[in-house]
Amino acid sequence: MTYLTLFWTFFKIGLFTIGGGYAMIPLINAEVISHGWLTEAQLIDFIAISESTPGAFAINIATFVGTTAGGFFGAICTTLGVIAPSLLIIFLIATFFRRLTDKTVVKDAFFGLRPAVVGLIGYAFLSLTAQVIFHGATVTDPQSFADVDFWAVGLFVFLFVLSKMRFRMPVLKQKYPQVREYKRVKIHPILLILVSAALGILVYGVILQ
Amino acid sequence: MNETSNERMRIRDGAGKFFKEILTLFFTFFKIGLVCFGGGYTMIALIERDVVEKRKWLTTSEMMDILAVAESTPGPISMNTATYVGTKRAGFLGALACTFGAALPSFLIIFALSFFIEEFQNLTYVGYAFRGIRVAVLVLILNAVLKMFRNVEKGVFSILVILFVLLISLLTDFYVIYTLLICAAAGILYNFVLRAVRYTRGYKKR
Numbered sequence: 370m371t372y373l374t375l376f377w378t379f380f381k382i383g384l385f386t387i388g389g390g391y392a393m394i395p396l397i398n399a400e401v402i403s404h405g406w407l408t409e410a411q412l413i414d415f416i417a418i419s420e421s422t423p424g425a426f427a428i429n430i431a432t433f434v435g436t437t438a439g440g441f442f443g444a445i446c447t448t449l450g451v452i453a454p455s456l457l458i459i460f461l462i463a464t465f466f467r468r469l470t471d472k473t474v475v476k477d478a479f480f481g482l483r484p485a486v487v488g489l490i491g492y493a494f495l496s497l498t499a500q501v502i503f504h505g506a507t508v509t510d511p512q513s514f515a516d517v518d519f520w521a522v523g524l525f526v527f528l529f530v531l532s533k534m535r536f537r538m539p540v541l542k543q544k545y546p547q548v549r550e551y552k553r554v555k556i557h558p559i560l561l562i563l564v565s566a567a568l569g570i571l572v573y574g575v576i577l578q
Numbered sequence: 579m580n581e582t583s584n585e586r587m588r589i590r591d592g593a594g595k596f597f598k599e600i601l602t603l604f605f606t607f608f609k610i611g612l613v614c615f616g617g618g619y620t621m622i623a624l625i626e627r628d629v630v631e632k633r634k635w636l637t638t639s640e641m642m643d644i645l646a647v648a649e650s651t652p653g654p655i656s657m658n659t660a661t662y663v664g665t666k667r668a669g670f671l672g673a674l675a676c677t678f679g680a681a682l683p684s685f686l687i688i689f690a691l692s693f694f695i696e697e698f699q700n701l702t703y704v705g706y707a708f709r710g711i712r713v714a715v716l717v718l719i720l721n722a723v724l725k726m727f728r729n730v731e732k733g734v735f736s737i738l739v740i741l742f743v744l745l746i747s748l749l750t751d752f753y754v755i756y757t758l759l760i761c762a763a764a765g766i767l768y769n770f771v772l773r774a775v776r777y778t779r780g781y782k783k784r
Contacts, residue, residue, distance in 0.1 A: 383652070383653050383654065383657075384652050384653065385652060385754070385755050385758055386652065386654050387758070388655065390654070390655075390722065391718075391719055391722040391723075392726075393654070394719065395747075395754050396754055398754075399753065399754040399755075400754075413715050413716075414699065414708055414711070414712065414715075415695075416715045416718070416719075417708070417712070417714065417715050418691070418695065419688075420615070420715075420718065421615070422615075422684070422688065422691065423611065423612050423613060423614055423615055423687065424611050424612075424614060424680075424681075424683055424684025424685075424688070425611070425614070425621055425654055425657065425680070425681070425684060426654075427654035427656070427657060428611075428657075428680075428681045428685060428688075429684050429688050432684060432685045432688040432689055432692070433688050433695075436688070436689055436692040436693075437692060441689070444688075444689050444692075448681060448685050452657055452677055452678075452681055454653045455651075455652075455653035455654065455658045455660075455661050455677065456657075456661050456673060456674070456677055458651050458652060458653060459647070459648070459651060459658050459661040459665065459673070460661060460665050460673050462647060462662075463647075463661075463662050463665035463666060463673075464665060464669070464670075473769070474766060475650065476650070476769075477765045477766040477768070477769040477770070478763075478766055479650050479762075480731065480765040480768070480769060481735075481739060481761040481763070481765020481768070482758060482761055482762050482765065483726075483729070483731075483736075484735075484736040484737075484739040484740045484743070484761070485739055485740075485743050485757065485758055485761035485762075486758075487723060487727050487730055487740050487743075488739065488740040488741070488743025488744045488747070489743055489747065489754060489757070489758075490719065490722065490726065491723050491740070491743075491744055492744055492747035492748065493719065494716065494719045494720055495748075497716060497719065501712045501713060502713075502716075521713050524710060524713045525713050525716060525717065528713060528714050529717045529720065532717050532718075532721055558615075558718055559615060561714050561717065561718070562711055562714050562715075564714070565710040565711050566707035566708070566711050567707075567710070569706050569707045570703055570710070572706075572709075572710065573709045574702070574703055574706035
């Protein structure tokens, strides 16, 4: 029975993930955390782990939740569940209804869905921020925001600025090694996570001890 | 007698080629799943490089069409793209090969890791590190929200939908999927009304 629930839950998550990657977070919030398969803190940690391991976020989180909730077969159920909607819908579209996504009804539905997803992830961001920076405050209760982790606020501002900065990177050209060209790149998410880990140890392990 | 055996040979040859094609699809996407860090759009860049540039299975414009479909259908974009490429190359079996190929590395790695994650996090200094990492994840999510906001068609309707969704999530425990369905219906209704209004206006002018 649990296996069926796991499959069905992730089938729904796969079916209502509009867009890539983080568009899943609101659905994970609603479906997985309410089942007690994962806590909010575990979800945040897992996002970091998923960023630093290969593969699509969808498969990573499905496998992780499946394994913790139901072992190997649980993981198979959740992963198949999250893949199944893509497989069915895209196969049908590619084989029979090539022009389905040109239909105005589908376009109009997505005209409403895209801003909705922005709102949902925006809310997920707010509630996770409340969890991390305000020690588990609930968004609707202003009183619970009194307990602020100012170090985390500082860290947040620093990391946000860092993620927006562009760095000069030399472009290596094998033909003309003497010609130096630079391109401006943003910091890679994995590097950002490594920096934050070092700062976390510095702040919570050294300064605040 | 001779003809039927030739026919058989041809069928067997075709089946062999098909089987080989399926295996190639599977391993191409397995490799993509294995080296792709960051999911979603990173994977699409890799698929483009391997499928369009290296193997020339699809042209750039075909790939653009596939991406448009993958973005405007439900399901994670990376899986949608993998399924579509597989279907185009070798039908349903091709779709299975590509999708499972892309998913298998993640599955194996995360399944193996999930036994260590908790014990790993219980180490004192790893715990401190994760207090910093959580803040970094917030930054990553915020950047994702900002990027998605930039891709939304700007207008009164979009802003209203975003505010509606934010408010309904903040104030109630309304089920996420119902919220999405309502917004999809609102998008259809809004465009229907818009078209009707434009149509009648044009009619009057004439």
